[in-house]
Amino acid sequence: MKGNSGKFLRINLSSGKVATETIPEQVAQDFVGGRGFACYYLYRELTPHIDPLGEQNKMIVATGPLAGTSAQAVSRWLVYTKSPLTGALARSVAGADFGAWMRFAGYDFLIIEGKAEKPVYLLLNSNSCQTKPADELWGKDTWKTQEWLSQRHGDNVRTACIGPAGEKLVKYACIVSHRRTAGRCGTGAVMGSKNLKAIVIDAQRNIQLHDPEAFKQVVKEQIDLMQATKGYHHHSEYGTTDTSDITNGLGIFPVRNFRFGRQNGHEKLSAEEYRKFRTGDFGCYSCSSKCGKAHQVTSGTYAGAWSEGPEYETIWAFRGPTDNTNIEATIAADQLCDDLGLDTISTGNIIGFAYELYEKGILTKQDTDGLELTYGNHAAMIALVKKIALREGIGNLLAEGSKKAAATIGKGAEDYAMQAKGLEFPAYEPRGAKSLGFNYATSNIGGSHSYGYAAQEVFGRAFPRAVDRFAEVENADVVVFNQHQRAMLELGVCCSFNAMFGWVPQVYHKMLLAATGIEQLADANYVWKVAERILNMERAFIVREGFRRKDDTLPQRMLTEPLHTNGAPGEGQMVRNLEAFLDKYYEIRGWTAEGIPSPQKLNELGLGFVTKDMVD
Amino acid sequence: MSASLQIPGFLRDVTGDASVVTVNGSTVGECLGDFVDRFPDAKARLFDKNGNLLTYIDVFVNGKSAYPEELARPVASGDELSLLFLIAGG
Numbered sequence: 023m024k025g026n027s028g029k030f031l032r033i034n035l036s037s038g039k040v041a042t043e044t045i046p047e048q049v050a051q052d053f054v055g056g057r058g059f060a061c062y063y064l065y066r067e068l069t070p071h072i073d074p075l076g077e078q079n080k081m082i083v084a085t086g087p088l089a090g091t092s093a094q095a096v097s098r099w100l101v102y103t104k105s106p107l108t109g110a111l112a113r114s115v116a117g118a119d120f121g122a123w124m125r126f127a128g129y130d131f132l133i134i135e136g137k138a139e140k141p142v143y144l145l146l147n148s149n150s151c152q153t154k155p156a157d158e159l160w161g162k163d164t165w166k167t168q169e170w171l172s173q174r175h176g177d178n179v180r181t182a183c184i185g186p187a188g189e190k191l192v193k194y195a196c197i198v199s200h201r202r203t204a205g206r207c208g209t210g211a212v213m214g215s216k217n218l219k220a221i222v223i224d225a226q227r228n229i230q231l232h233d234p235e236a237f238k239q240v241v242k243e244q245i246d247l248m249q250a251t252k253g254y255h256h257h258s259e260y261g262t263t264d265t266s267d268i269t270n271g272l273g274i275f276p277v278r279n280f281r282f283g284r285q286n287g288h289e290k291l292s293a294e295e296y297r298k299f300r301t302g303d304f305g306c307y308s309c310s311s312k313c314g315k316a317h318q319v320t321s322g323t324y325a326g327a328w329s330e331g332p333e334y335e336t337i338w339a340f341r342g343p344t345d346n347t348n349i350e351a352t353i354a355a356d357q358l359c360d361d362l363g364l365d366t367i368s369t370g371n372i373i374g375f376a377y378e379l380y381e382k383g384i385l386t387k388q389d390t391d392g393l394e395l396t397y398g399n400h401a402a403m404i405a406l407v408k409k410i411a412l413r414e415g416i417g418n419l420l421a422e423g424s425k426k427a428a429a430t431i432g433k434g435a436e437d438y439a440m441q442a443k444g445l446e447f448p449a450y451e452p453r454g455a456k457s458l459g460f461n462y463a464t465s466n467i468g469g470s471h472s473y474g475y476a477a478q479e480v481f482g483r484a485f486p487r488a489v490d491r492f493a494e495v496e497n498a499d500v501v502v503f504n505q506h507q508r509a510m511l512e513l514g515v516c517c518s519f520n521a522m523f524g525w526v527p528q529v530y531h532k533m534l535l536a537a538t539g540i541e542q543l544a545d546a547n548y549v550w551k552v553a554e555r556i557l558n559m560e561r562a563f564i565v566r567e568g569f570r571r572k573d574d575t576l577p578q579r580m581l582t583e584p585l586h587t588n589g590a591p592g593e594g595q596m597v598r599n600l601e602a603f604l605d606k607y608y609e610i611r612g613w614t615a616e617g618i619p620s621p622q623k624l625n626e627l628g629l630g631f632v633t634k635d636m637v638d
Numbered sequence: 639m640s641a642s643l644q645i646p647g648f649l650r651d652v653t654g655d656a657s658v659v660t661v662n663g664s665t666v667g668e669c670l671g672d673f674v675d676r677f678p679d680a681k682a683r684l685f686d687k688n689g690n691l692l693t694y695i696d697v698f699v700n701g702k703s704a705y706p707e708e709l710a711r712p713v714a715s716g717d718e719l720s721l722l723f724l725i726a727g728g
Contacts, residue, residue, distance in 0.1 A: 252696045252705035253724040264694060265728045271683065272648055334728030449728055471728070481723035482646035491647050519727055591651040 024230040025087035025537030026055050027128045030063075031151060033144065035216050036077060036136030040151045045130060051540055052628055054552050056086030057113070057512035059131055060102035061559045064111075065632070067133065070566045074106035074208075075191060075215040077137040083124070083182070083221065084131035086515040087537045090122035090229050090307065093241045094248060095520035096533075097122040097307040099182075099199075100512065105207040106215075107193040107368070107423045108444035108468045110564045112207035115472070116182075117306035120199040121515065123180040126225035134216065143183075143220040145175065148228070156219040160189060163361040164198040171222050183220035184210045185363025187411040191215060192421040194368035194446070198360060201314070201330035202306070205365040207445060207467055208423075232539030240532045247525040254311060254523045258303075261313040262519070264293030265334035265449075266341075268480065272491075273590025274454035276447070277342045278397060279378040280440045280579060283451045283587040287347050295349060296337070304330050306517065313519060319350045323401075327354035335471075336366040338449030343374020344403045351400035355407055362411035368423065371446035373406050375424045375438055376416070384433045391415035437578050443468035443569070452576060453585040454592040455479040457489060457497045460603055461504060463574050464617075466560040472518060474505035483522075492592065494599045498606040509553035555627045557611075558619045562632045571617040574604055614638060639664050641713050643673055644720040652680045661719070666697050667709030669719060684721075694724045 028050065032041045045059065053062045060082045072078040081103045088096035099121035105112035124132075128148045141156040159167050164185040171181050181199060188195035188210030195210030196203040204210075213219075231237045248254050266288065269275040273283035285291070296317060304314030319327040332340070332352050340346060340355040359366045379385040380395035387394065391409070393402040393416075409417025419427050424439035424446055440447045445468025452459025461474035477483040478500060479491035489497050511521050513534065521530075527546070535543035542548040564573075576597060584594040608615060612623035621633045643661045645653050653659055659676075663669035670691075674681040686692055697704045697711070698720045704711040713719070 250703075250705075252703060252708075256693050256724045259693065260725075262725065262728045265725045268648075268694070268723055268725055269728075338728070475727055477727065479647065480727070481725060482648055483722060484720070489647075522727070 024232045024539060025534070026050055026130050027125070029129060030131045030133060031129050031146070032133045032135070033151060034136045035134065035138040035142065035153070035218060038153055050538070051542065052552070052555065054087070054513045054534065054538070054540060054543070054549070055130060056084055056515040057100060057509055058552055058556055060084040060100060061556050061563070063131070063133065064102045065559055065563050068104060070635075072104065074104040074109065074212060079104050079212055079215070081134040081209065081212055081216070082131055083134065084515075085121035085124040086513060087130075088514045088516070088533060090125035090227065091231065091237065091241070091537065092308060093533055094244055095306065095309040095311070095517035096514040097309075098515040098517060099124060099204070100515055101197060101204045101209040103209055103212045104567075105445075105467070106191070106211045107208040109567060110443050110468060110569060111466050111560055112209050112212070113467050113473070114197070114204035114206050114209040115512065115515065116197070116199060116202045116204040117517065118200040118202040119180045119307045120182050120223070122307040123223040123225050126228050127223050128228070132221070134218065137215065138217040141217045141219050143171070143222060144218070145222045145224065147224045159219045161186060164363050165361050167220060168200070171220060175222060175224055178226075179222050179224045181220050181222045184213050185361060185411070187363040188214035189219075190411070190413045190421070192364065192410060192413065193423045193426070194365040195363050196365045198363055201304070201360050203360065203365070205367065206470060210363050231537050233536045237533065237536035240529055240536055244525045244529045244533065247529065248520070248523040251523045257313050257519060257523070258311045260293050261315040262334035263296045263315055263337065266337055267292050269450065271590060272454060272480070273585070273587030273592040274451040274480070275338065275342055276449065276451045278345050279343055279374040279438060280447065280451060281583075281586060283454050283585050283592060284590045285342060285345065285347075286588060291341065291347060291349060299349065299353060301328070309517065309520065311520060317353045319353050322350055324350040324354040327357050329353050329356040329360060331360075332356040332366070335449050336370070339366045339370025340403060342449065343370050344377050344400065345397040346400045346403060347398065348400045351404060354404060358404065358407045358411075362407070364407065364411055367448045368446040369407060369410060371440060372410070372420050372424050372427070373403055375428075375440065376406065376420060378438050379431065379435055382438070384431060384435055389416060440577055440579070441469050442576060443573055445469045450480065451585060452580050453595040453597055454587070455491050456494055456597060457491070457501050457504065459576060459580065459597055460494070460498070460501050460607070463576050463600065464501065464604070464607060465505070466557075466564050472508060474501060474508055475518065476500065476504055477522065492595055494597065495602045495606050498603055498610055501607060502610050505557055506550055506553040509556040510549045513549060513552060551627075555629065558623060558627055558629055559632065561613070561617075561619055562624075562629070562635060565618050566635045571604060571615070574617055576600065639713065639715045641669055641715070641717040641719055643669065644718065646721050648723065649680055649683065649721070652677050652683070663713060665709060665713055666699065666704050666711045666719065669713055670697070670709070696722045696724050698722065
């Protein structure tokens with residue numbers, strides 16, 4: 023099986039044992055690669071109900087069959103594990119070069135299990151995997167860690183590592199490679215719990231394809247189609263820095279802990295304003311769009327702050343929740359999160375949660391180590407980022423995630439935790455983009471936009487059909503479609519931005535076919551079938567952990583409080599028909615009324631072996 | 639020469655929820671000019687201060703992007719125009 027290497031590396035940190043194992047041909051056909059392999063092996067490998075931060079949890083770090091090739095924007099990598107933040111599935115996806123380097127080393131994925139006695143890092147290439155002491159690295163931030171490893175092992179290595187937040191088991195710590203992060207669900211805390219500081223890959227370009235000539239032709243087709251779109255050129259110019267211009271206009275830019283859908287004064291915080299701080303463009307392996315926009319602050323309180331970003335989610339995370347209007351502070355917060363190893367989305371969301379509790383008097387100055395959490399106070403926001411990463415003072419409480427922190431605080435704080443299944447909401451208001459909201463509710467990882475992004479609602483895309491963004495039950499099919507679409511793209515593992523530039527429907531399956539030789543891929547519909555298989559496998563994972571219909575929900579605020587949009591469309595919107603939506607969604611999926619995949623559906627997808635775990 | 643302009647969700651508040659508006663013109667620019675003359679609140683959502691189409695708006699004529707001609711793209715009677723935000727997400 024070319025394209026895929028057909029093998030993975032099992033690394034046991036407790037015993038030090040390393041073994042190369044083969045991926046059975048049938049598994050390769052059924053799951054294709056990337057997210058398909060990750061979800062299949064995590065389900066098969068993990069004992070239910072284990073402690074996510076215990077020795078029994080495992081991490082799967084996977085890349086896809088297109089990584090490292092000349093194809094554009096398909097070298098992403100992902101991490102699957104049981105989430106310490108939610109107790110559900112963790113899926114976390116990142117860019118930069120690391121996915122390509124995994125392919126060069128010859129592995130489709132790594133299974134990392136056990137726990138090292140002392141801090142270590144892994145150094146692997148195509149012939150060996152060594153466990154090395156990381157005492158000198160423990161405590162270093164992610165940038166200094168990568169610098170140290172490059173000095174030690176040469177500039178040709180690529181590294182994925184954790185920062186102090188991962189070491190201290192902050193429940194939403196991330197994994198960082200260069201300045202790109204596998205951000206969501208606390209995968210960095212799992213890595214920290216294993217005393218694993220970094221994974222370093224030293225490899226030379228080495229790609230084998232099933233049909234190199236056909237692949238070359240398909241890549242040419244991809245590039246021609248992509249470059250003919252205005253979207254590609256726009257994305258190259260702005261990245262996602264101007265998404266907030268759109269979401270504010272639509273009234274779906276969440277402000278003050280999801281009470282308002284538009285930030286007052288947003289016109290002065292546009293992409294053109296961010297552009298004044300821009301210093302360069304960065305891209306992932308073999309991606310010419312270079313959507314990473316670096317910004318630097320040269321004067322004032324935050325002089326010296328620099329980040330490869332902030333991109334849209336981070337711009338929101340450090341503006342919307344605290345109603346901050348200081349651009350420099352968003353750049354500084356982004357840098358801090360990347361250096362310390364924090365998910366910017368959960369971090370910003372939780373800080374907004376704390377600000378509202380302070381406003382309501384549920385938290386006082388005595389609780390906040392003297393910080394005044396008043397809207398617009400960006401200095402306090404920056405202070406909280408550091409406190410969370412280092413678990414200092416109130417940061418220790420907030421490091422547990424909004425759901426657990428709210429339960430600890432009590433006094434009604436639960437009503438102000440904007441999360442689904444424990445994963446904090448990102449930068450889209452569920453009441454103004456309801457398919458996105460229902461995706462948060464039904465996602466198997468919790469409140470993630472990228473689990474089933476509703477481009478129909480945000481950008482007006484009429485694919486597979488146009489939608490009314492305030493409709494509910496009527497859009498259940500679109501929520502299913504969006505979740506499948508993302509799983510389909512993550513077989514590659516393909517960038518979700520670049521995938522919008524017109525080439526995917528005609529090219530993607532042909533690209534996978536030429537790379538892997540999996541004959542079923544000749545049928546353009548096959549990738550959609552694999553995507554449905556993945557969604558059902560992931561659902562089975564959380565059902566086995568005890569998740570049911572009651573967990574497919576949204577905070578009370580979404581169900582009972584009208585949205586205020588400061589003049590944008592959508593004033594007064596609420597989610598009114600969650601239960602009816604779930605009925606329809608489960609019906610389309612072939613699941614029971616409790617949200618459990620039915621035996622018929624599992625058999626239809628070739629997942630009959632999962633049925634025994636699906637107890638109603 | 640008249641064409642139909644499909645109104646996306648982000649402009650429905652401007653058109654009073656109308657999903658299709660008939661516009662007149664022989665180019666995309668003339669058709670959109672006619673549209674904003676009748677619905678002035680849409681102007682800032684489609685054009686910059688210099689009258690250029692915003693960089694994140696793509697116009698489609700009969701399902702095909704008008705890029706790179708954009709506003710100069712000819713429009714025939716009975717054509718269907720639609721609009722899309724080009725931003726790729728977040």
